[in-house]
Amino acid sequence: MTTVLPDPSALLRDAGLRITDSRIAVLSALAASPHASADAVFAEVAPALPKASRQSVYNALGDFVDAGLVRRIEPAGQPMLFELRVDDNHHHLICTGCGAVQDVDCAVGAAPCLHPSEDHGFQISSAEVTYWGLCGTCAAPAAA
Incomplete structure (x- = not known):
């Protein structure tokens, strides 16, 4: 892309x-x-x-x-x-098979889009989430 x-x-x-x-x-x-x-x-x-x-x-x-x-x-x-997409609080999908990385929009609403159960006094501005799994190409042989 x-x-x-x-x-x-x-x-x-x-x-x-x-x-x-x-x-x-x-x-x-x-x-x-x-x-x-x-x-x-x-x-x-x-x-x-x-x-x-x-x-x-x-x-x-x-x-x-x-x-x-x-x-x-x-x-x-x-x-x-490194990526040029900096204007939002998006997350990433990473394939554990081939290492492919894809952007995925924020999980819920606007930044920080996720809120911890306890903020310990922090003023949270963003949340970073990485989803790990197999991409469609890597998962296909495993499903066969």
Whole structure:
């Protein structure tokens, strides 16, 4: 699934970040591959930007997370994944077979959409839920 990426230069400028070919390439790679690892993003940008380094991709992703342009998700037992969908409090479905990741809208209403039985004085702004299971492709052989 490809995400429609508004003008990357405008996104960077509005976030107060320097506009570079490397940063534009990283944003474009995330638009083409939502839920990509930093290594996957690097593999995508390296052919077009031979001077790009793995570290520059990690730095750009970190800057984007800090600026609110990108969301970092950290599924247990997997590398960090990055996505451009940041304007809502959505959750994720992760296949325990192949590792595929899909977005799923908030479980109930608007953010935080889930409320703990006890908030211990916290002012809760979001809830992060990860659903684990087999995707349709991985489940098909198991059902047969």
